[in-house]
Amino acid sequence: MARNDLVSGNVWEQYSKKVQERMNNPVAMGEFTQEDADAKGARLIVADFGAESCGDAVRLFWLVDESTDTILDSKFKSFGCGTAIASSDAMAELCVGKTVDQAIKITNTEVEAFLRDDDGTPAVPPQKMHCSVMAYDVILEAAAQYKGCSRSDIENTDIVCECARKTKQDIIDAIRDHDLKTIEDLISTTKAGSYCKSCIRPGGHEPKDIYLVDILADELAKISEEKLVAAANTSASETPQFDKMTIVQRIKAIDAVIDEYIRPMLIMDGGDMEIIDIKENTPYYDIYIRYLGACGSCASGSTGTLYAIESTLKAKVDENIRVLPV
Amino acid sequence: MEVYLDNNSTTPMDPEVKKIYEETTEIFGNANVIYKQGIQTRAALNEAYDKMYDGLNASDDDDIIFTSSTTEGNNAVIKTFLDSFLKGSGKNHIITTVAEHASIKSPLAYCKTFGMEVTYLNTNENGLVSIDDLRTAMTEKTALVTILFASNETGAIQPIKQMARAARDMNIPFHTDAAQAIGKVKVDLQDLGVDYFTFSGHKFHGPKGVGGLYIKAKAPYTPLIHGSKNVMGGKRAGSVYNNGVFAMAQAVKIANSDENLEYMNTEVLRLRNKLEDAILKIKDTKSYVPREHRLNNIVVASFRGIEGEAMLWDMNENGLYISTGSSCSSEDLEASAVVEALGEKVEIANATVMFALSKFTTEEQIDYLIEKLGIIVPRIREISMTYAKQEAFSQFIEEH
Numbered sequence: 001m002a003r004n005d006l007v008s009g010n011v012w013e014q015y016s017k018k019v020q021e022r023m024n025n026p027v028a029m030g031e032f033t034q035e036d037a038d039a040k041g042a043r044l045i046v047a048d049f050g051a052e053s054c055g056d057a058v059r060l061f062w063l064v065d066e067s068t069d070t071i072l073d074s075k076f077k078s079f080g081c082g083t084a085i086a087s088s089d090a091m092a093e094l095c096v097g098k099t100v101d102q103a104i105k106i107t108n109t110e111v112e113a114f115l116r117d118d119d120g121t122p123a124v125p126p127q128k129m130h131c132s133v134m135a136y137d138v139i140l141e142a143a144a145q146y147k148g149c150s151r152s153d154i155e156n157t158d159i160v161c162e163c164a165r166k167t168k169q170d171i172i173d174a175i176r177d178h179d180l181k182t183i184e185d186l187i188s189t190t191k192a193g194s195y196c197k198s199c200i201r202p203g204g205h206e207p208k209d210i211y212l213v214d215i216l217a218d219e220l221a222k223i224s225e226e227k228l229v230a231a232a233n234t235s236a237s238e239t240p241q242f243d244k245m246t247i248v249q250r251i252k253a254i255d256a257v258i259d260e261y262i263r264p265m266l267i268m269d270g271g272d273m274e275i276i277d278i279k280e281n282t283p284y285y286d287i288y289i290r291y292l293g294a295c296g297s298c299a300s301g302s303t304g305t306l307y308a309i310e311s312t313l314k315a316k317v318d319e320n321i322r323v324l325p326v
Numbered sequence: 327m328e329v330y331l332d333n334n335s336t337t338p339m340d341p342e343v344k345k346i347y348e349e350t351t352e353i354f355g356n357a358n359v360i361y362k363q364g365i366q367t368r369a370a371l372n373e374a375y376d377k378m379y380d381g382l383n384a385s386d387d388d389d390i391i392f393t394s395s396t397t398e399g400n401n402a403v404i405k406t407f408l409d410s411f412l413k414g415s416g417k418n419h420i421i422t423t424v425a426e427h428a429s430i431k432s433p434l435a436y437c438k439t440f441g442m443e444v445t446y447l448n449t450n451e452n453g454l455v456s457i458d459d460l461r462t463a464m465t466e467k468t469a470l471v472t473i474l475f476a477s478n479e480t481g482a483i484q485p486i487k488q489m490a491r492a493a494r495d496m497n498i499p500f501h502t503d504a505a506q507a508i509g510k511v512k513v514d515l516q517d518l519g520v521d522y523f524t525f526s527g528h529k530f531h532g533p534k535g536v537g538g539l540y541i542k543a544k545a546p547y548t549p550l551i552h553g554s555k556n557v558m559g560g561k562r563a564g565s566v567y568n569n570g571v572f573a574m575a576q577a578v579k580i581a582n583s584d585e586n587l588e589y590m591n592t593e594v595l596r597l598r599n600k601l602e603d604a605i606l607k608i609k610d611t612k613s614y615v616p617r618e619h620r621l622n623n624i625v626v627a628s629f630r631g632i633e634g635e636a637m638l639w640d641m642n643e644n645g646l647y648i649s650t651g652s653s654c655s656s657e658d659l660e661a662s663a664v665v666e667a668l669g670e671k672v673e674i675a676n677a678t679v680m681f682a683l684s685k686f687t688t689e690e691q692i693d694y695l696i697e698k699l700g701i702i703v704p705r706i707r708e709i710s711m712t713y714a715k716q717e718a719f720s721q722f723i724e725e726h
Binding site for chain 1: 636639677713716
C-alpha cells in the first residue's frame with residue numbers, strides 16, 4: 001500500500017532488456033511445413049493455444065525426431081503483447097534439443113527466469129506474468145499431439161496459481177508449515193496470487209476452478225477442528241496440561257480444585273465464591289472471581305483468603321495462575 | 327521524428343497560452359485580499375471570466391466555476407443529486423450511458439451504494455445513444471441525466487442539444503461531460519441548453535490541474551468542496567489557481583474561436599482523412615464510427631492480427647505515440663468496454679488503436695506515420711499466428 005501504489009501504469013519500465021530485444025527481434029519466429037519435416041526425416045507438430053479474444057494466442061511448430069523423441073527445431077507465431085511474443089520466443093528456443101518429455105518440464109517460471117537481465121530482477125511486471133503462462137500451455141498441447149493423448153493426461157491439474165506454478169498441495173503445506181492465518185500472509189509467503197491475481201478470489205481477470213481464499217478457509221477450518229478433536233481426545237483419556245486445555249476445560253479444572261479445597265472453608269463461614277471469567281495474559285492466567293455471601297464483606301477477601309485461593313490454584317492447577325476479585 | 331497522436335488523452339500547451347501561464351505566476355496575490363496584490367489578481371480574474379463567458383456564450387446569470395478538472399466537476403454535479411436523494415427528495419434515479427469516462431461511472435457506482443438506481447443507455451454500432459431510449463428511460467423519479475458530449479475512445483459525438491431538450495421537457499436536469507468538446511466542436515452554452523457542462527484545460531492546449539464547471543442559472547447545486555464562502559460565490563472553496571485559470575481562459579478563447587474551428591474542420595480534418603484512407607488501404611483493417619458522427623481529429627482503427635500493446639511498442643520505438651483499448655495495455659488487464667460496445671468482437675477490441683490529431687499535427691508527421699505503418703504492420707503480422715500459412719493440427723481454446 002501507500003507509496004508504491006501512488007504511481008501506476010508502470011509496465012514497459014519493468015521489461016528486462018532481454019524481453020525488449022526479443023520483442024524487437026524474435027529469434028525463433030517462423031513456421032515449419034511438411035516439406036521442412038520431410039527434409040529432416042522428422043515429424044511435424046503444430047499446436048495452438050489461446051485465442052485472439054483473450055488478447056493472447058500462440059502457435060508452436062516442432063520438428064521431432066521420432067527415434068529419439070528429440071525436438072530438432074522449434075518455431076512459433078503469436079498474436080499478443082510484447083510479453084507474449086518475448087515469452088513464446090524464449091520458450092521456442094528452450095525447446096530445441098530437448099526430448100518431448102523434457103520440454104513438458106519447461107515452466108513459465110523457467111521462461112521468465114531465462115528472460116531476466118540479472119537474477120534478482122523479474123523480467124516483466126507481476127500483472128504480465130500471465131502472458132508467459134501461455135508459453136508453457138502450448139508445449140503441453142504440442143506434447144499431447146505428439147503422444148496422441150489429451151492435454152489433461154499430461155497436465156498437472158493441481159496447479160492453482162499458474163503464474164507462480166503452485167499446486168494446491170504447495171498451498172496447504174505452506175499454511176501448515178508457516179501457521180498462515182490471512183490471505184495476505186498466504187500471498188506473501190507462497191507468492192501465489194502475487195502476479196495476475198486471478199487465483200485469489202472470484203472476479204479477477206480469468207475465472208478459476210478453485211481460489212486461494214477457499215483453500216485457506218477450508219484448511220483453517222480443518223486445523224481448528226483437529227485442535228478441538230485433539231483437546232477432546234486427551235481430555236477423555238488423561239488430564240491434559242493446563243495450557244493445552246480449552247477454556248471450558250480450564251474452568252472445569254479450576255472449579256474442581258475450588259470445590260475440593262476452597263469452597264468448603266468459605267461455606268463454613270457463610271460465604272462462597274464464583275468464577276466470572278478467565279483471561280490469558282501471557283504468561284499468566286487471570287481468574288476473575290466474585291465473592292458471595294459473607295465473603296463479600298470480609299476484609300480477608302483481599303488478603304488472607306485471596307492468598308489462600310491463589311496459592312492453592314497455583315499448586316494444584318498451574319503456577320501461572322493469578323486470582324483477581326471483581 | 328516525434329509524433330504525438332494521443333491528443334484526446336491530453337495536449338501540449340499552446341505557446342501563446344504557455345506564455346500567459348508563465349508570466350502570470352507573478353500575479354500571485356490571493357484573490358480575496360483587500361490591498362494591491364488582491365486588486366491585481368481580481369482584475370486578471372475578471373478578465374479571465376470575461377474570456378470564458380464570452381468565449382463559451384454563457385449568460386451572466388449563469389455560473390462558471392473554476393475546478394481542478396472535468397473529474398471534479400462531474401463529481402460535484404452527480405453528488406449534488408446524491409445529496410438531495412439522501413435528504414429525501416424522492417428522486418433516486420440517474421440516467422447515463424455505457425460509454426462514459428471513469429469520472430462519471432465511479433461517482434454513479436458510489437451513488438448506487440446508497441440505494442440510488444442508474445440506467446446505462448446503450449450505444450449502437452456507431453457509438454451513438456438513441457434519443458428515444460432516453461425518453462423511454464426518464465421517469466418522475468429521475469434526478470439527473472448525464473451524457474458525454476463526445477467519446478474520447480471512439481470519437482462519436484452525441485446529439486446533446488436534442489437530448490437536453492428532451493430532458494428539459496420533463497423538467498429533468500441535464501449534464502454533459504464535455505471534456506472532448508472545446509477545440510474540436512463549436513460550443514455555445516446558451517444554444518446547447520444544458521444545465522451543467524464540465525471540461526478540463528489540458529484537453530485544448532491549456533494547463534493541467536484546472537478545469538471548468540458551467541451551472542445554468544437556478545440549476546440545483548451543492549458544493550463538493552466546502553470552505554471559505556468568499557471564493558467562487560461560495561460554490562467551490564480552495565484558493566484559485568491564478569495562473570492556471572488565466573492561461574485556461576486564453577486557451578478557451580483560442581480553442582472555441584471560429585478561426586481555430588475552421589482550421590480544425592478543414593486542414594486537420596484533411597490530415598485525419600488522409601491517415602484514415604491510408605490505413606484502410608492496408609488489408610484487414612477497419613475504422614469505426616462514420617465520419618459525420620465523429621470528432622474531426624480522431625481515427626479509431628483495428629488491425630487484424632496485431633495486438634494493441636504490441637502496436638504501441640513498435641510505434642513508441644519509432645517516435646510515434648498513440649493509444650489503445652487492449653487488455654494487455656491496461657493495468658487491470660481488462661479490454662475497453664467502450665470499443666467492444668461498437669458491436670465488434672472482443673478480439674477486435676484487443677487489436678484496436680486510436681490516433682488523435684491536434685492543430686499542431688503537420689502533414690510531414692502524418693506522412694511519416696503512414697510510412698512507418700507500412701513497416702510496422704507487416705512486421706507484427708509476420709510474427710502473428712493470424713497470418714501463419716501452416717494450420718495447427720490441434721488446438722486448445724480456453725473458455726473466457
